[in-house]
Amino acid sequence: xxxxxxxxxxxxxxxxxxxxxxxxxxxxxxxxxxxxxxxxxxxxxxxxxxxxxxxxxxxxxxxxxxxxxxxxxxxxxxxxxxxxxxxxxxxxxxxxxxxxxxxxxxxxxxxxxxxxxxxxxxxxxxxxxxxxxxxxxxxxxxxxxxxxxxxxxxxxxxxxxxxxxxxxxxxxxxxxxxxxxxxxxxxxxxxxxxxxxxxxxxxxxxxxxxxxxxxxxxxxxxxxxxxxxxxxxxxxxxxxxxxxxxxxxxxxxxxxxxxxxxxxxxxxxxxxxxxxxxxxxxxxxxxxxxxxxxxxxxxxxxxxxxxxxxxxxxxxxx
Amino acid sequence: xxxxxxxxxxxxxxxxxxxxxxxxxxxxxxxxxxxxxxxxxxxxxxxxxxxxxxxxxxxxxxxxxxxxxxxxxxxxxxxxxxxxxxxxxxxxxxxxxxxxxxxxxxxxxxxxxxxxxxxxxxxxxxxxxxxxxxxxxxxxxxxxxxxxxxxxxxxxxxxxxxxxxxxxxxxxxxxxxxxxxxxxxxxxxxxxxxxxxxxxxxxxxxxxxxxxxxxxxxxxxxxxxxxxxxxxxxxxxxxxxxxxxxxxxxxxxxxxxxxxxxxxxxxxxxxxxxxxxxxxxxxxxxxxxxxxxxxxxxxxxxxxxxxxxxxxxxxxxx
Numbered sequence: 001x002x003x004x005x006x007x008x009x010x011x012x013x014x015x016x017x018x019x020x021x022x023x024x025x026x027x028x029x030x031x032x033x034x035x036x037x038x039x040x041x042x043x044x045x046x047x048x049x050x051x052x053x054x055x056x057x058x059x060x061x062x063x064x065x066x067x068x069x070x071x072x073x074x075x076x077x078x079x080x081x082x083x084x085x086x087x088x089x090x091x092x093x094x095x096x097x098x099x100x101x102x103x104x105x106x107x108x109x110x111x112x113x114x115x116x117x118x119x120x121x122x123x124x125x126x127x128x129x130x131x132x133x134x135x136x137x138x139x140x141x142x143x144x145x146x147x148x149x150x151x152x153x154x155x156x157x158x159x160x161x162x163x164x165x166x167x168x169x170x171x172x173x174x175x176x177x178x179x180x181x182x183x184x185x186x187x188x189x190x191x192x193x194x195x196x197x198x199x200x201x202x203x204x205x206x207x208x209x210x211x212x213x214x215x216x217x218x219x220x221x222x223x224x225x226x227x228x229x230x231x232x233x234x235x236x237x238x239x240x241x242x243x244x245x246x247x248x249x250x251x252x253x254x255x256x257x258x259x260x261x262x263x264x265x266x267x268x269x270x271x272x273x274x275x276x277x278x279x280x281x282x283x284x285x286x287x288x289x290x291x292x293x294x295x296x297x298x299x300x301x302x303x304x305x306x307x308x309x310x311x312x313x314x315x316x317x318x
Numbered sequence: 319x320x321x322x323x324x325x326x327x328x329x330x331x332x333x334x335x336x337x338x339x340x341x342x343x344x345x346x347x348x349x350x351x352x353x354x355x356x357x358x359x360x361x362x363x364x365x366x367x368x369x370x371x372x373x374x375x376x377x378x379x380x381x382x383x384x385x386x387x388x389x390x391x392x393x394x395x396x397x398x399x400x401x402x403x404x405x406x407x408x409x410x411x412x413x414x415x416x417x418x419x420x421x422x423x424x425x426x427x428x429x430x431x432x433x434x435x436x437x438x439x440x441x442x443x444x445x446x447x448x449x450x451x452x453x454x455x456x457x458x459x460x461x462x463x464x465x466x467x468x469x470x471x472x473x474x475x476x477x478x479x480x481x482x483x484x485x486x487x488x489x490x491x492x493x494x495x496x497x498x499x500x501x502x503x504x505x506x507x508x509x510x511x512x513x514x515x516x517x518x519x520x521x522x523x524x525x526x527x528x529x530x531x532x533x534x535x536x537x538x539x540x541x542x543x544x545x546x547x548x549x550x551x552x553x554x555x556x557x558x559x560x561x562x563x564x565x566x567x568x569x570x571x572x573x574x575x576x577x578x579x580x581x582x583x584x585x586x587x588x589x590x591x592x593x594x595x596x597x598x599x600x601x602x603x604x605x606x607x608x609x610x611x612x613x614x615x616x617x618x619x620x621x622x623x624x625x626x627x628x629x630x631x632x633x634x635x636x
Binding site for chain 1: 348351352355356358359443569572573576577579580581583584585587588589592602605606607609610612615616617618619620621623624627628
């Protein structure tokens with residue numbers, strides 16, 4: 001199957017192959033993406049994030065099924081909280097989503113973190129573009145909301161749903177506080193559990209502290225597993241989208257995401273030049289040894305590296 | 319006070335000022351660091367990490383006091399789990415450490431994450447260098463063990479102590495699994511709590527799965543607040559150091575840290591060229607607008623940015 005024809009015919013297999021090619025930084029993959037780039041920008045991108053165990057997969061699953069009833073095509077990127085070292089994925093409840101994958105209108109892609117989180121961000125961006133080209137109406141990015149890298153991933157979304165859960169200990173308030181500010185909508189899942197109302201109150205209080213924008217994120221109790229509150233959550237997502245478009249914030253956020261993406265590719269291209277240089281010349285090893293021996297400092301080493309990449313850059317990448 | 323004289327005389331105020339200068343990427347600060355760079359590489363760097371609420375500050379506090387009794391000079395870098403957006407620090411138990419700060423042989427520096435986590439890594443590296451120049455025997459880096467960025471920070475350490483706590487829910491097992499592999503020593507703190515033995519067993523089981531190195535991280539119960547197990551923890555740190563040196567792993571780890579540091583500075587220098595370019599020419603805005611309008615793709619934009627930085631780089635940074 002030709003990948004271009006496959007994409008145009010909406011074949012999932014072609015999309016999956018292109019995503020893998022982009023993950024591997026294949027030049028052919030990038031060439032295809034460039035060709036079809038004019039078809040991007042049409043999908044709605046929804047981030048689903050929150051602490052581990054909050055039920056993000058279930059929320060995504062239920063929202064996807066709701067959208068299918070409205071005859072929307074849905075793509076899901078599930079970012080697994082894997083070990084940054086071994087790359088072993090903790091599949092957990094992804095498996096529950098497998099029934100979705102038989103539906104032609106749904107496309108699911110799992111991604112592991114595999115150490116290179118900058119690379120993950122790029123992989124997610126690549127997958128979003130491919131799904132966008134394929135004409136999926138909604139693209140969900142589901143990722144665990146801890147750490148800067150995960151926040152970076154979800155920042156490409158037009159709307160971020162923060163899935164919370166009752167009874168999160170005080171211990172992780174610190175993390176929660178760090179990620180609260182990216183939530184456009186808060187869904188307190190498993191709200192048949194004790195403490196659901198308190199969690200809602202706590203979130204409302206944090207939002208009070210954030211100062212007043214014209215848009216205030218709604219905070220809702222849901223029980224995703226029983227489909228309770230999913231319709232309302234969908235309505236909130238639509239309302240947020242309307243607000244974003246009418247206020248001009250939509251364009252601003254997309255422009256910001258584009259900026260991050262360009263800079264990300266720019267940085268990774270440079271890093272790939274560095275690693276090519278290293279393969280050819282052992283230049284990095286020399287620098288490191290000099291710094292270790294104190295005959296050179298790290299700043300000088302970095303600027304020498306910069307000079308050599310500038311000079312050799314064209315040759316190396318050619 | 320001249321900063322150079324202050325450094326040579328071991329004045330904390332001079333060190334604090336230089337660290338701030340490095341955080342702000344001051345050229346004078348970098349010049350001073352370069353001058354004194356030959357004095358680095360003598361301190362032992364100990365990472366203290368683990369989930370929020372495990373009592374990392376208390377462990378650091380008790381280890382520092384133990385080392386003071388052995389007449390060692392101790393520096394502590396406490397990385398606060400702040401909001402990546404507002405920069406507001408959650409001080410929490412840092413305050414408890416304030417009694418340490420009156421001791422001339424102890425130097426404490428708090429650092430917030432402030433959005434730019436690449437920047438934080440660089441700031442931590444800068445602070446480590448300054449403390450090293452000042453002749454502190456031990457430098458502790460204390461940071462919450464969640465997310466890739468935090469792991470990157472702690473990777474500069476020669477020895478990483480992972481502080482755990484009994485009764486961590488299954489929910490954060492995923493995170494734990496991700497950070498287990500950087501632990502050289504495991505200390506199960508607050509081990510008078512229920513479930514301490516089970517936590518030890520769980521950690522041992524995870525270590526069993528990791529395959530066998532010649533070095534196996536010890537797992538110990540401690541109660542830092544009551545000073546129980548601190549002596550043994552110190553012994554374990556020393557044993558790990560001896561193993562690292564004798565096996566040659568010490569040099570390897572330091573070389574790796576130097577490599578990361580050079581690449582980090584290299585990347586940030588480039589980013590600073592990009593932002594200087596942006597200030598002068600609005601070039602980035604043009605690129606972003608073109609990508610938003612689909613007249614250009616992100617890959618093409620990134621490579622054009624690369625070309626212009628190569629060409630203009632010298633002029634911009636000059």
